[in-house]
Amino acid sequence: xxxxxxxxxxxxxxxxxxxxxxxxxxxxxxxxxxxxxxxxxxxxxxxxxxxxxxxxxxxxxxxxxxxxxxxxxxxxxxxxxxxxxxxxxxxxxxxxxxxxxxxxxxxxxxxxxxxxxxxxxxxxxxxxxxxxxxxxxxxxxxxxxxxxxxxxxxxxxxxxxxxxxxxxxxxxxxxxxxxxxxxxxxxxxxxxxxxxxxxxxxxxxxxxxxxxxxxxxxxxxxxxxxxxxxxxxxxxxxxxxxxxxxxxxxxxxxxxxxxxxxxxxxxxxxxxxxxxxxxxxxxxxxxxxxxxxxxxxxxxxxxxxxxxxxxxxxxxxxxxxxxxxxxxxxxxxxxxxxxxxxxxxxxxxxxxxxxxxxxxxxxxxxxxxxxxxxxxxxxxxxxxxxxxxxxxxxxxxxxxxxxxxxxxxxxxxxx
Numbered sequence: 169x170x171x172x173x174x175x176x177x178x179x180x181x182x183x184x185x186x187x188x189x190x191x192x193x194x195x196x197x198x199x200x201x202x203x204x205x206x207x208x209x210x211x212x213x214x215x216x217x218x219x220x221x222x223x224x225x226x227x228x229x230x231x232x233x234x235x236x237x238x239x240x241x242x243x244x245x246x247x248x249x250x251x252x253x254x255x256x257x258x259x260x261x262x263x264x265x266x267x268x269x270x271x272x273x274x275x276x277x278x279x280x281x282x283x284x285x286x287x288x289x290x291x292x293x294x295x296x297x298x299x300x301x302x303x304x305x306x307x308x309x310x311x312x313x314x315x316x317x318x319x320x321x322x323x324x325x326x327x328x329x330x331x332x333x334x335x336x337x338x339x340x341x342x343x344x345x346x347x348x349x350x351x352x353x354x355x356x357x358x359x360x361x362x363x364x365x366x367x368x369x370x371x372x373x374x375x376x377x378x379x380x381x382x383x384x385x386x387x388x389x390x391x392x393x394x395x396x397x398x399x400x401x402x403x404x405x406x407x408x409x410x411x412x413x414x415x416x417x418x419x420x421x422x423x424x425x426x427x428x429x430x431x432x433x434x435x436x437x438x439x440x441x442x443x444x445x446x447x448x449x450x451x452x453x454x455x456x457x458x459x460x461x462x463x464x465x466x467x468x469x470x471x472x473x474x475x476x477x478x479x480x481x482x483x484x485x486x487x488x489x490x491x492x493x494x495x496x497x498x499x500x501x502x503x504x505x506x507x508x509x510x511x512x513x514x515x516x517x518x519x520x521x522x523x524x525x526x527x528x529x530x531x532x533x534x535x536x537x538x539x540x541x542x543x544x545x546x547x548x549x550x551x552x553x554x555x556x557x558x559x560x561x562x563x564x565x566x567x568x569x570x571x572x573x574x575x576x577x578x579x580x581x582x583x
Contacts, residue, residue, distance in 0.1 A: 191292060368419060
């Protein structure tokens with residue numbers, strides 16, 4: 169293809185989905201301009217990797233696919249083209265070997281995000297990707313050109329195709345503020361409202377518990393809840409008390425169901441087993457032993473082995489008179505009811521659900537309402553728990569959208 173005659177693709181959004189789409193398109197000979205509202209790309213990628221970059225998960229398919237809930241079939245199709253092993257192979261090809269942790273999560277050997285991102289961006293620049301930072305997309309001009317606000321004023325860009333990877337609504341200070349929703353909806357694109365995912369929940373603690381125990385871990389515990397259809401579920405894991413309620417990995421794993429129950433019913437009851445593996449009858453027997461001159465709290469600690477945070481939860485939930493009944497205490501230890509009344513704001517969430525409905529796209533993730541416009545990553549209406557599933561689907565959707573854009577560009581040119 170003659171120099172300067174390559175088809176031109178604009179990628180809007182410099183997170184992992186946008187960067188991976190740029191890499192894939194450039195490898196096919198497409199000219200790529202990548203735009204990002206911030207002064208540098210990959211900011212959320214870097215922050216997510218501060219405690220150790222969780223690239224993906226070693227869970228085999230189809231169990232891996234099931235993590236995407238109602239969208240498992242659609243995301244599973246993306247994974248057919250680029251799955252967890254492909255992501256590990258990609259990292260290794262960039263000089264970043266990975267390992268599987270004890271939880272099954274996959275990390276770079278050095279656990280860091282920054283070296284991977286720096287090398288990735290450098291390679292993209294060397295390969296000819298043109299980066300335009302501090303370019304905030306502000307919509308389409310009447311002739312379909314892309315409009316951007318920059319420190320130097322408004323500019324327009326006229327590509328042959330566009331691929332949007334603007335993210336959802338979590339961590340807006342890093343760039344994914346969800347402001348694109350209204351503009352897309354105005355162009356006839358069906359968009360589901362963005363809601364928090366992988367988030368904590370408000371309960372409304374007393375001042376005492378909020379001040380004394382916020383940040384305290386609850387481990388291990390078993391969570392019991394009912395889904396939207398009334399089916400009972402249980403999950404063992406770890407939680408953390410917050411100033412307003414509860415969060416943590418076990419909560420994040422079921423946050424979608426909890427959020428949807430609250431949206432439908434106004435609240436949801438979550439029951440905690442504070443002593444997994446300990447029999448309720450045995451707990452009651454230990455509590456029935458004379459406490460002598462010990463306080464109720466000290467007797468509770470010695471009889472049950474509960475730590476301060478778990479004991480505080482019992483005093484928070486149970487009425488005072490219940491502590492005269494070993495049977496009631498034992499029952500509460502094994503099935504403590506917590507009334508969750510609201511998810512935390514989307515700005516605090518690890519990720520978001522909602523976005524461009526998959527039904528608004530074709531199999532190549534091109535918008536049916538806007539031919540030549542593709543969407544990838546967290547902008548799309550899917551969600552997953554933490555553990556590497558989020559990032560894997562972002563890469564996989566970017567591969568689908570980039571390949572779709574490449575094919576569409578070629579078809580437009582008859583090549």
